[in-house]
Amino acid sequence: MKAIIHIGLKPGVLDPQGRAISRSLNDLGFDEVVNARQGKVIEIDIKGKDTDLAYKRVTDMCEKLLANTVIESYLVEIKK
Amino acid sequence: MKAIIHIGLKPGVLDPQGRAISRSLNDLGFDEVVNARQGKVIEIDIKGKDTDLAYKRVTDMCEKLLANTVIESYLVEIKK
Numbered sequence: 001m002k003a004i005i006h007i008g009l010k011p012g013v014l015d016p017q018g019r020a021i022s023r024s025l026n027d028l029g030f031d032e033v034v035n036a037r038q039g040k041v042i043e044i045d046i047k048g049k050d051t052d053l054a055y056k057r058v059t060d061m062c063e064k065l066l067a068n069t070v071i072e073s074y075l076v077e078i079k080k
Numbered sequence: 081m082k083a084i085i086h087i088g089l090k091p092g093v094l095d096p097q098g099r100a101i102s103r104s105l106n107d108l109g110f111d112e113v114v115n116a117r118q119g120k121v122i123e124i125d126i127k128g129k130d131t132d133l134a135y136k137r138v139t140d141m142c143e144k145l146l147a148n149t150v151i152e153s154y155l156v157e158i159k160k
Binding site for chain 2: 006008021022024025028030031032033034035036037038039040041042043044045046047048054057060061064065066
């Protein structure tokens with residue numbers, strides 16, 4: 001099984017990396033860029049066949065290690 | 081318009097960050113984790129209404145700034 005975890009900054013949290021990207025793009029002549037945000041995606045290969053259990057375990061992984069829940073939100077997707 | 085860019089390491093490129101994640105998860109007791117890979121997602125807000133042009137411009141942004149095409153591959157998605 002495969003778990004795909006999307007992690008991004010919560011709304012309202014300052015995103016210096018996103019600002020740096022949009023500024024750099026503007027400087028390069030891409031004037032149509034208004035705003036940019038950067039997030040991360042973690043893909044995990046998991047043993048086992050129980051989708052519900054996998055979902056619970058991966059959520060637990062996010063809470064314990066993968067996401068900084070003070071400033072980040074995450075979305076877990078399980079694929080067979 | 082919104083452009084979503086998925087950037088990940090090309091197959092065969094060593095992924096130390098992914099290894100660190102899978103090891104740390106194993107150390108925390110998540111023994112079902114076999115492998116992990118980390119990629120990034122950049123969301124860009126764009127002025128204008130021409131989807132084809134936006135796709136071309138965003139591809140250009142990837143080649144010039146956003147992706148390191150020696151080791152990374154990217155996928156561009158345009159949403160109205």
